[in-house]
Amino acid sequence: MSAPLYPIEGVASWNMNTTCNYRCSYCTQRFVEDRKRWARDLPRFVSGFLALPGDWEIKLSGGEPFRHPGFLETVRDLAAGGLRVSVVTNLSASLEDLLEFASATANRPGVLSASLHLEYAEPEAFRDKLLAISRAWAGRVCVTCVATRDNLPRLAELASMFEGLSFKVQPEKQDRDVIDYSPAERDQLLALGGHNGTGVIDPDLSGRPCWAGSRYFVVDHRGEAWRCYPARRYRQEHLGNLLDGSLRLRLGAEACRYRYCNCTVPQQRGMVRL
Ligand code: SF4
Numbered sequence: 481m482s483a484p485l486y487p488i489e490g491v492a493s494w495n496m497n498t499t500c501n502y503r504c505s506y507c508t509q510r511f512v513e514d515r516k517r518w519a520r521d522l523p524r525f526v527s528g529f530l531a532l533p534g535d536w537e538i539k540l541s542g543g544e545p546f547r548h549p550g551f552l553e554t555v556r557d558l559a560a561g562g563l564r565v566s567v568v569t570n571l572s573a574s575l576e577d578l579l580e581f582a583s584a585t586a587n588r589p590g591v592l593s594a595s596l597h598l599e600y601a602e603p604e605a606f607r608d609k610l611l612a613i614s615r616a617w618a619g620r621v622c623v624t625c626v627a628t629r630d631n632l633p634r635l636a637e638l639a640s641m642f643e644g645l646s647f648k649v650q651p652e653k654q655d656r657d658v659i660d661y662s663p664a665e666r667d668q669l670l671a672l673g674g675h676n677g678t679g680v681i682d683p684d685l686s687g688r689p690c691w692a693g694s695r696y697f698v699v700d701h702r703g704e705a706w707r708c709y710p711a712r713r714y715r716q717e718h719l720g721n722l723l724d725g726s727l728r729l730r731l732g733a734e735a736c737r738y739r740y741c742n743c744t745v746p747q748q749r750g751m752v753r754l
């Protein structure tokens with residue numbers, strides 16, 4: 481299979497903190513020993529991102545990135561440097577802070593991906609807050625919700641509540657893999673668009689050329705960078721550190737080495753063929 485065309489805009493997913501005000505039962509980070517870690521030397525991170533070759537979008541996530549004490553200041557600095565800034569958030573931040581994010585990124589807005597966590601958030605209040613932001617912002621807004629077995633029967637109705645906004649479901653994972661859904665549950669998931677609207681649930685893309693590592697990478701709160709989330713999970717394909725000058729991006733698309741790809745960005749940005 482040939483590689484997809486060169487992606488003009490690269491994307492870096494920055495897990496800037498493990499801190500979160502929620503403790504969702506399905507959180508992939510709930511076994512992380514210390515949920516209070518955050519990126520410290522923010523100006524060095526910003527310099528590292530600004531030094532990347534070509535055009536980049538920085539996708540901020542955590543934990544809950546709005547809980548990082550330097551979050552808004554960092555958003556302003558990244559945006560002032562001309563980078564597109566996106567965020568993955570549980571939307572629990574104040575409307576004032578969310579609107580400040582929208583204002584800071586107005587020149588080159590990215591995606592605000594709002595995760596609806598039904599163990600904590602009330603759907604109508606969540607929707608109203610999201611609508612208030614989407615009225616004030618030119619970027620894309622989407623809603624995601626984890627399809628736990630408890631949530632699954634509610635998701636079609638929830639999707640209709642968010643009409644006009646993009647509503648995507650995410651399969652629940654335990655111990656690195658998608659849970660053992662029954663065939664009927666898998667049909668329900670596919671009817672809802674599969675993983676983040678990709679039309680599949682747990683794709684095996686091993687062997688396919690993928691631009692992750694070259695035009696996509698994942699970086700943690702210490703600056704350590706990996707090709708993608710599965711690479712980080714298995715501690716393979718470490719790309720170096722963004723802060724100490726050792727980051728080395730790949731030069732082209734390379735074959736995927738993983739049996740299960742849960743990386744939405746490379747899949748949705750055409751960096752690998754599904
Ligand atoms: S909001 Fe996200 S980071 Fe926080 S506990 Fe829930 S799944 Fe984990």
Ligand code: SF4
Pocket residue numbers: 685686690691692707708709710711735736737738740741742743746752
């Ligand atoms: S797991 Fe996904 S993102 Fe990572 S190399 Fe494979 S296809 Fe690309």
